[in-house]
Amino acid sequence: xxxxxxxxxxxxxxxxxxxxxxxxxxxxxxxxxxxxxxxxxxxxxxxxxxxxxxxxxxxxxxxxxxxxxxxxxxxxxxxxxxxxxxxxxxxxxxxxxxxxxxxxxxxxxxxxxxxxxxxxxxxxxxxxxxxxxxxxxxxxxxxxxxxxxxxxxxxxxxxxxxxxxxxxxxxxxxxxxxxxxxxxxxxxxxxxxxxxxxxxxxxxxxxxxxxxxxxxxxxxxxxxxxx
Ligand code: ADP
Ligand code: MG
Numbered sequence: 001x002x003x004x005x006x007x008x009x010x011x012x013x014x015x016x017x018x019x020x021x022x023x024x025x026x027x028x029x030x031x032x033x034x035x036x037x038x039x040x041x042x043x044x045x046x047x048x049x050x051x052x053x054x055x056x057x058x059x060x061x062x063x064x065x066x067x068x069x070x071x072x073x074x075x076x077x078x079x080x081x082x083x084x085x086x087x088x089x090x091x092x093x094x095x096x097x098x099x100x101x102x103x104x105x106x107x108x109x110x111x112x113x114x115x116x117x118x119x120x121x122x123x124x125x126x127x128x129x130x131x132x133x134x135x136x137x138x139x140x141x142x143x144x145x146x147x148x149x150x151x152x153x154x155x156x157x158x159x160x161x162x163x164x165x166x167x168x169x170x171x172x173x174x175x176x177x178x179x180x181x182x183x184x185x186x187x188x189x190x191x192x193x194x195x196x197x198x199x200x201x202x203x204x205x206x207x208x209x210x211x212x213x214x215x216x217x218x219x220x221x222x223x224x225x226x227x
Contacts, residue, residue, distance in 0.1 A: 001024060001025050001060070001155065001188055002022065002023070002060050002061075002156060003022065003023050003024075004019060004020075004022040004047070004058050005057045005058075005059075006021065006055065007046065007053045007057070008054055008055045008056060009054050009055075017043075019042075019043055019056075019208070020206050022206060024156075026188055027182075027183060027186045027187070027188070028188055028189070029182070029188075029190075029202045030189070030191075030204045031190075031192075031198060031201075031202040031204065032192040032193070032205075033194065033208070034192070034194065038208035040160065040193075040208060041160055041192070043192065043208070044190070047156070047190065048081055049065050049068070049077050049081065052066055053066060060076070060080070060081075061080065061155060063076060075108075078108065078109075078152065079107055079152060079154070080152075080155045080156060081158065082150055082151075082152065082154035082156070082187075083149055084146055084149045084157070084159040084162045086160050086162070088138075088141040088142055090144060090145060092132065092133045092134040094132065094133065095131060095132055096120065096125065096128050096130070096131055096132075097113070097117075097120075100115075100116040100144075100147055100148050101113065101151075103151040103152060104151055109152055115151060116129070116151065120144075122181065123143040123144075123146060123177060125140055125144065128140060128144075138166070139170040139174075142162065142170075142174060143174065143177070146159075146174065146177060150187075153187070155187055156187060157190070158190050159191045160192050161192055161194070161195065162174055162193075163193065163197065164193070164194075164195060171195065171197050175191075
């Protein structure tokens with residue numbers, strides 16, 4: 001369903017990030033471990049179609065993502081990819097339910113209030129559905145952002161260090177929910193973290209080792225020639 005092959009990303013005025021090859025099927029989970037600066041967010045941005053890698057191929061559901069037009073990419077992302085950010089990116093002045101419905105709207109889908117309610121119920125924050133996001137705790141906001149990422153039933157759920165702002169108990173609950181909700185709808189789940197607490201939950205692990213790779217050792221001149 002997802003394959004990433006021979007991807008290297010060169011940031012202008014930044015490092016070269018060489019990423020491991022990744023294969024992931026629906027219903028599977030993958031944990032990407034690596035210290036800060038090792039390229040976890042870069043990887044997720046490539047998988048979300050936000051960042052186009054300098055080299056290599058990314059295929060999602062038969063689409064060669066790095067060759068799509070912007071409009072095709074936006075459609076694919078809206079329909080098929082859910083993203084949970086490190087810190088919740090919600091609209092503070094809207095209610096919890098409105099934030100979820102907005103995800104339908106942004107993807108051009110029908111608004112499914114029933115789906116919002118079901119997800120909030122599973123995440124044990126249904127009683128907060130009319131509350132403004134600004135009235136929630138960090139842990140509650142993170143659960144709302146998980147619900148929002150799942151609103152369009154994406155085939156791929158990407159979570160970027162989703163537990164880093166949570167205490168042990170909440171980190172555990174959030175990880176468990178990410179796994180069970182994605183398993184239920186047969187989505188692929190990819191979580192990045194430097195949090196060893198998640199490690200016991202997911203057996204399929206890829207480690208990013210920072211910049212100690214061949215790409216980083218290319219001289220500036222070689223990079224220019226290769227471009
Ligand atoms: P992580 O999420 O694992 O902390 P990132 O993917 O954010 O790592 O960053 C990997 C490396 O790329 C870091 O050295 C970071 O400074 C660099 N980097 C990230 N974004 C940019 C950018 N837009 N321009 C230049 N360098 C960047
Ligand atoms: Mg990061």
